Amino acid sequence: MRPSVPVPVCVLVGVLVVCFAPSSAMAQKHGELTGDVLTRLGDEPALNEELLQSLAADPRVDEVVRRPGKWPVYSLLLAAGTDPAKVAAGLSEQAAVRWAEPDRWLVRVPQGAPLNDPYWDQLWHLENVGQFAGALAGMDIHAVPAWQWSTGRGQIVAVLDSGVEAAHPDLDVVEGIDVVDDDADPSPIEGEDGNPHGTAVAGLIAAVGNNGMGVAGVAWESRILPVRLIGGPTTTADHWDAFVVPTDRGAAVLNNSWGFASADEDDPCGPGPGGPSITDPVEYALTEGRGGLGTSVVFSVGNGGCDARDQPILESSGVIAVGAVNDRGQKWGYSNTGPALDVVTPSGDAYGNNGEQLRTTDLLGDRGMNGLGDDNDYTPRMGGTSGSAPLVSGVLALMYAANERLTEAEAREVLCFTADRIQVDDALYDSEGWSERYGCGNVDAAAAVAAVYDEGAPAPPVVLSPDDGERVDRELVLQWRSDDPDQDYLSYRVELFLLNSVGQAEEASDDDDSAPLAAPARWIFDGVTETSIDLSESIELGGDYGVWVVASDAWGEGEPSQTHAFYVREPALEDSLEGSGCTCGVRGYPRDDGHGWKAGLGLVLIVMMTRRRVWAVC
Numbered sequence: 001m002r003p004s005v006p007v008p009v010c011v012l013v014g015v016l017v018v019c020f021a022p023s024s025a026m027a028q029k030h031g032e033l034t035g036d037v038l039t040r041l042g043d044e045p046a047l048n049e050e051l052l053q054s055l056a057a058d059p060r061v062d063e064v065v066r067r068p069g070k071w072p073v074y075s076l077l078l079a080a081g082t083d084p085a086k087v088a089a090g091l092s093e094q095a096a097v098r099w100a101e102p103d104r105w106l107v108r109v110p111q112g113a114p115l116n117d118p119y120w121d122q123l124w125h126l127e128n129v130g131q132f133a134g135a136l137a138g139m140d141i142h143a144v145p146a147w148q149w150s151t152g153r154g155q156i157v158a159v160l161d162s163g164v165e166a167a168h169p170d171l172d173v174v175e176g177i178d179v180v181d182d183d184a185d186p187s188p189i190e191g192e193d194g195n196p197h198g199t200a201v202a203g204l205i206a207a208v209g210n211n212g213m214g215v216a217g218v219a220w221e222s223r224i225l226p227v228r229l230i231g232g233p234t235t236t237a238d239h240w241d242a243f244v245v246p247t248d249r250g251a252a253v254l255n256n257s258w259g260f261a262s263a264d265e266d267d268p269c270g271p272g273p274g275g276p277s278i279t280d281p282v283e284y285a286l287t288e289g290r291g292g293l294g295t296s297v298v299f300s301v302g303n304g305g306c307d308a309r310d311q312p313i314l315e316s317s318g319v320i321a322v323g324a325v326n327d328r329g330q331k332w333g334y335s336n337t338g339p340a341l342d343v344v345t346p347s348g349d350a351y352g353n354n355g356e357q358l359r360t361t362d363l364l365g366d367r368g369m370n371g372l373g374d375d376n377d378y379t380p381r382m383g384g385t386s387g388s389a390p391l392v393s394g395v396l397a398l399m400y401a402a403n404e405r406l407t408e409a410e411a412r413e414v415l416c417f418t419a420d421r422i423q424v425d426d427a428l429y430d431s432e433g434w435s436e437r438y439g440c441g442n443v444d445a446a447a448a449v450a451a452v453y454d455e456g457a458p459a460p461p462v463v464l465s466p467d468d469g470e471r472v473d474r475e476l477v478l479q480w481r482s483d484d485p486d487q488d489y490l491s492y493r494v495e496l497f498l499l500n501s502v503g504q505a506e507e508a509s510d511d512d513d514s515a516p517l518a519a520p521a522r523w524i525f526d527g528v529t530e531t532s533i534d535l536s537e538s539i540e541l542g543g544d545y546g547v548w549v550v551a552s553d554a555w556g557e558g559e560p561s562q563t564h565a566f567y568v569r570e571p572a573l574e575d576s577l578e579g580s581g582c583t584c585g586v587r588g589y590p591r592d593d594g595h596g597w598k599a600g601l602g603l604v605l606i607v608m609m610t611r612r613r614v615w616a617v618c
Contacts, residue, residue: 032105035080037088039100041072047096048072060087075103114144115210115220119378122359123215124327125204125346125391132356135327141345141391143218145446149453150402152219157205157253157397158246159390161198163188164226165363168199168377170207170214176226177245179238186226188363196368198226200382201257203361204390205397214378215359218394218445219401225251230258236277243281243297247289252400254285255393256299257386260313268304269336274312286318286408290400294408298322298393300385302336307436314340320396320412323439324388327356329422331437335385341439342412343419345391348383357383395445403454405555411452416440418447455485458551458558461492461531466566474568476539479532480549480561488553492528496535497521499544499565543568 041048052074055061060082067073078084084102091100114120114127121131127144130137156174163186166173176186188195202217202224209220229242246254262270282297289295301321302308314321323335324347331337332349348357362368362379369379392415399411416434419441421427427435434440461482466472484490498521523538539545544567550560 033084034103034105035082035084036078036103037076037084037091037100038067038103039074039076039088039091040098041074042096042098044096051094051096114147115216116212117207117209117214117216118212119215119359122380124356125358125387126216126218128327128346132327135356136329139325139327139329139346139442141218141395141442142444142446143394146395146398146449149449150219150398151209152206152222152394152397152401155219155222155252155397155401156225156246156250157219157222157255157393158225158227158251159198159202159205160227160229160242160246160254160256161201161258162195162230163198163228164202164224165199165361166226168203168361168364170211170361170377171199171202172206172208172223173202174223174225174249176228177241178228179234179242180228180230180232182238186228188228189231190367195231196363196379197230197257197386198228199363200360200369200379201255201386201390202226203378204358204382204387205255205394207361215361217360218391219397222394222397222401225249239278240281243285247285247295250290251295252290253296253298253393253396255390256297257389259300259302259311269302269306269308269311271310272312272314278313279316282313282316282319289408293406294318296320296393296396296408296411298389298396300389301338301341303334303384303386304336305334306336308336308338308340311340318408318412320392320415321439322385322389322392323437324383324385325422325438325442329442331423332384335388337436339436341436343392343415343439343441343443344422345388345443347385347387347391348381357381358387360387392443395443395448398445398449399452402449403452403555405454405457406452410555414448414451415443418444418451420444452555454488454553454555457556458482458484458488458490458553460559461549461551461561463547463549463561463564466564468562468564469566471567471569472539473570474539474541475536476566476568477532477534477536478547478549482531482549482551484551484553484558486553490551490553492531493550493552493557494525494528494533494547495550495560496523496525496538496545496547499546539568541568541570 041051052064055064055076060079061076062079063077065075065077067075076087078087088100088102091097124131124135125140128135128137128140163178164171164173164176165188175184177184178186188198203215205217206219206222206224207215207217209216225246227242227246229238243254260272262268285295285297287294297318298320299314299322301314301323308314313319319340320342321340323337323341323344324332325335325344326332326349327346331344332347335344357380359378359380360382362370362377364377366376368376369381370376371379371381395415396411399414400406417440421429421433421441423438427438429435459482461480464479464481466476466478478494482490482492525533544565546563546565548560548563551558
């Protein structure tokens, strides 16, 4: 019996013999050989027929089985003890054979959810597979493929809102502030309008993923810094604190799922407050955040269903204003349009009209939005542009975690460039790919993160020549080696400088305008694309120099090389005289024989030095 055929197991039960055929997939491991060969023949029927007759007569082959389909693919069931690898190798040399391989067991497993959070299949904004009626599969932010590069670890996202339930087990919350009550407790206040809002926003951004609990956020390994500024009257001074404090505490993104109340209730898109007290806190975050790289500021564009203009905070250069589309990629009627709009993301129907909303974290117990029966720690009722903005904040956290050197301006540019231009028939995108209805389009997390992913800055270059402390002549080519973890294209900056008597860089002084111009003390060669540079035109005889090299990739500079010192001198006298036939034996001055060096002079050495040659006359 062929060993590749499963042997039935028979069990005596009463007077019946019951036989079970064990599953081969269960009995064998993935990749193990079956003992047979699978082969595809060529397109010449005559050659194929000749080979098939030969195989039928081959004592190593028990049976030749045609596989289904139009192509000539066959299984060769081999006799016990036959090596399928040798048979396959021999067949591969036949003119009638395209390929032949030993047959193997393949064990397949169903593709489950990428995360084990119980509500995963309801998080359509992260992965839309058409799970809701009428939904367009793929209409999501493509978060799942982005996670192969980044899950947001190490990033802090500030949620400027109604407060966040810090005790929620599905959130990782750091110390925040409350600018309403001027204290350090940003917890939601019972009974306030909208008090669950901030907790729902936080979950969309960074609910902990793959923890077997509830939901997952876009950047599910990021942390939340809550700032409570909704729930009571606040001042422009509070407004300043709300932006500046989290920026100084290291927040990479400031999420704002709110807008200013309109003075005219009949005009939800009426003019908003402006002036430097409103816009300067934003500018502070954009310029001072992340050690000068910039903190991103994200705003929901608003739910008034109107053309939002005269909104200084949304129109501030650098603010990312986010609109909402549904699970078919169509703009929600409530989502504002206008010149401030930057991008859109999927969200729910804010007014509950047959739209699937977003599932996220809620206040613990019966105090929040609820809507999930016995599990009131989560809610399926988040929507509007308040739900769209957190998705963008989460994507930005992924991007910053993927590239710590990324600037706020670069992140913003990439976010727009990589977005999907959806609804091209009615969006009216301009020549730069922007639309008043959809901005740059629907955010694509995978494309954005892939575009910025970086494993680190270039390593400090290693100078190969000259050696540190070497004496060189007037012709010098500096050479170095450099490595980059991503194998990025590199360019270099070379800095050459004079050294003073103690080996430190000597800086030229311009304090005295009347003094004659001196040679520069530092030379900078930027944008060098090779790993060598000729410095001969910059160095002078008798100079003591230092040099270092800095490598740059697309995201900025790495650390400089160690400083190399070298000294520009004429060749040593002994070197110049070697092999010349001169046997004067001079050591600088003639020997003093006790009668005075002039009287005892028996020979005269005249050394004439030029830039390149030394003459010795005896």
